Each structure stands twice: as structure tokens, then as C-alpha cells.
Amino acid sequence: MKTSDPRPIQFDRLKLLGLSHYHQSPGVHPVPKMIPPGHELIELMTGGKGWVREGEEWREVVPGDLIWHKPGDDSIGRSEWENPYRCLAIALQSDRPEGLGIPRFSRWPEVEERNAFVSETVKAFYNPAFDRHLLLHYAVSRLLFSVYRFSRQQEQAKLPEPIREALKWIDRNYAEPCSVEALAKRVGWSAAHLHHAFRLHLGQSPHKALMARRIRAAQEQLASTRHPIKRVAVECGFADASALIHAFRGSQGMTPTAYRRQQIGPLSR
Numbered sequence: 001m002k003t004s005d006p007r008p009i010q011f012d013r014l015k016l017l018g019l020s021h022y023h024q025s026p027g028v029h030p031v032p033k034m035i036p037p038g039h040e041l042i043e044l045m046t047g048g049k050g051w052v053r054e055g056e057e058w059r060e061v062v063p064g065d066l067i068w069h070k071p072g073d074d075s076i077g078r079s080e081w082e083n084p085y086r087c088l089a090i091a092l093q094s095d096r097p098e099g100l101g102i103p104r105f106s107r108w109p110e111v112e113e114r115n116a117f118v119s120e121t122v123k124a125f126y127n128p129a130f131d132r133h134l135l136l137h138y139a140v141s142r143l144l145f146s147v148y149r150f151s152r153q154q155e156q157a158k159l160p161e162p163i164r165e166a167l168k169w170i171d172r173n174y175a176e177p178c179s180v181e182a183l184a185k186r187v188g189w190s191a192a193h194l195h196h197a198f199r200l201h202l203g204q205s206p207h208k209a210l211m212a213r214r215i216r217a218a219q220e221q222l223a224s225t226r227h228p229i230k231r232v233a234v235e236c237g238f239a240d241a242s243a244l245i246h247a248f249r250g251s252q253g254m255t256p257t258a259y260r261r262q263q264i265g266p267l268s269r
Contacts, residue, residue, distance in 0.1 A: 009100060009140065016136040017091040019125040021118055024048065024084035032077030037097040041069040042090040042143060043076055044108065046118055050085030051078035059105070061085070064114065066106040066146060070099030088118045090139060108146040117142060159201055162187035166194065166206065174213040175237040180206045210237075215251045218244060222256055223263040229256050 017039075024030055032053065035041050043052075045065040051058040052067055053074050061067060061076065069075060079085045094100060108114045121139050124130040156164060165187045170178075183206055184194040198206050217236040221227055227235075233244035248256045 009144070011133070011137050011140070013095045014136060014140065015093040016125075016132055016139070017093050019088070019090050019121060019135075019139070021046065021086065021122050022089045023086045024050070024079045026084045027081050029078050030076060032074040035069045035071050035073050035075070037071045038093060038095065039071060040092040040094065040099055040102075041073075041075055042088075042092070043067045043069070044088040044090075044114070044118065044143070046086045046088060046114070048083045048085035049080040050076045050087075052076045054105075064107050064109045064111070066108050066143065066150075068102040068104055068106065068143075068147070070102075070104065071097060073104065088121070090121075090143075092136075092140070102144070102147060103151065106147040106150045108143075108150070160197060162189050162194070163197055163201055166198075167209065170206075170210050170213050174210060174217060175235060177237075178210060183210075211247055212251070214238060215248060218248060218256065219252075219259065222260040232256065 030050075033041075043061075043066075045061050045063050045067075047063055050061050052061055053059075058078060067076070076085060076087065121135065124135050125132075156167070159167075166183055169183065169186060180195060181191045184191040187194065189197070195205055198204060198209065202209065204212075214237045218232055218238075221232045221236065225232075229244065230241040233239075233241045236244070238244040238247065245255055248254070248259065252259055254262070
């Protein structure tokens with residue numbers, strides 16, 4: 001996720017000022033509010049249609065759009081009269097006058113996930129027994145996750161189609177034997193072209209991308225199962241345990257056994 005300020009968010013310096021599922025009245029436009037210094041407003045569209053000012057233009061917003069307003073921005077300022085907009089509105093206060101540096105426009109397209117989040121956060125906010133700071137942590141973290149996930153999806157969408165197809169195949173079939181030549185043939189390119197394109201767009205070779213996916217799969221198994229290293233190696237696409245150990249040490253700076261011990265730690269039995 002690209003932000004104007006990469007510093008991590010310090011939740012102890014944030015305050016949840018308000019949270020509501022706002023329904024704009026039909027036949028009238030809302031009055032846009034300028035966000036003051038040290039404040040942020042998050043508007044997650046849940047229904048209808050609205051518009052928000054972006055520079056000198058009005059940008060249409062529809063269900064799934066996530067608008068993270070920083071100081072100086074205006075909130076949604078126009079609404080479709082017959083189908084007025086509805087949104088989850090979350091008001092925050094922080095110690096950063098310039099804002100948290102989150103991209104203003106993003107999306108949360110998964111309808112069921114989004115609706116469940118809206119419902120549970122509204123219920124929690126109006127439940128006096130629910131800890132507000134815990135709700136702040138949850139709501140902001142979940143929204144940041146959606147922003148980050150959407151940003152990743154956008155980056156993937158900008159890649160040439162053959163690279164996207166190659167990455168999809170690697171993600172689903174990492175355990176299968178695969179050469180760069182065979183992968184290139186699957187996407188209709190030469191091996192040299194695929195290698196050059198991976199370097200250009202991803203900063204790594206197709207082989208490196210495949211090995212990274214296998215390492216992630218091995219990490220998951222090591223942390224969640226008691227499978228022998230030999231079995232983990234074979235199920236993750238490595239020729240044998242020695243190949244896994246060599247690749248894992250080069251990538252993670254430790255052996256698979258040490259990684260498993262680190263992850264399980266006091267939970268080991």
C-alpha cells in the first residue's frame with residue numbers, strides 16, 4: 001500500500017469520535033463538511049450513489065467505495081435524489097495534523113464481508129458495554145486491510161496478461177514440477193521474454209517467484225502441522241528435504257526445523 005507517510009499507525013494516539021450507518025434523505029444533496037486538522041473521516045459506501053469533490057471535479061462513489069478523507073478534504077457532497085447514498089461513517093481524531101497518509105480512494109468489493117463489518121461495528125459502537133478502544137483497533141485495522149488488499153489487486157491488474165496468468169499458475173500449482181520454459185509455453189511467450197518481463201515488472205525471475213511461493217507454502221505447513229520435513233518438502237514442490245532446507249535457509253536465514261520451533265514455541269507438545 002502506497003501512502004504519503006509510511007510510519008505505522010499508533011492506536012494509542014487515535015480516538016474514535018463517532019460511528020454511524022448514515023442514510024442520506026431523498027430529494028436533497030448533503031452539505032459537505034471539510035475535515036479539520038488532526039481529524040479523519042472514513043466513508044464506506046453501502047448503497048445508493050453519491051459524489052465527492054476531487055480537485056475541481058466531482059467523483060462518483062457507489063457501494064463498495066471506501067473514501068478515507070484527510071484534513072482539508074470534503075466529505076460526500078452530492079447524492080442521487082431517487083437513490084440516495086448510504087455509508088458507514090467513522091470519525092477519528094489523531095495527533096497528526098496532516099492525517100495518517102492513507103490513500104483517499106479505495107474499494108471493498110466483497111459484499112457479504114462489507115455488510116457484516118458494517119453491522120457488527122455499528123452494534124458494537126452503540127453497545128455501552130463494548131470497549132471503544134478495542135473497537136477502534138478492530139475497525140481501523142480491518143479497513144486498512146481492505147485498502148491494502150485493493151491496492152495489491154490494482155497493482156496486479158496493471159501487469160501484462162501473460163504475467164498475471166503465470167502468477168496464477170504458480171500460486172495454484174507450485175507443488176508441481178515446472179521449468180521456466182514450460183511456464184512460458186503456458187502463457188504463450190518465449191522463456192527469454194517471460195524472464196525479461198518478470199524482471200522488469202516484478203524485480204525477480206520466474207524461478208524466484210516459484211520458489212518464494214513454495215517457501216510460503218512450507219511456512220504454512222511447518223507452523224500448522226507436525227508433518228516430517230521430508231513430507232513438507234515433497235508437498236510444497238521441493239525434490240527432497242535437503243532442497244527445502246537449502247532454499248529455506250537462504251530465504252529465511254534459518255532451517256525449517258528452527259522456523260517451526262519459533263512459530264510453535266510454548267505451544268509445542
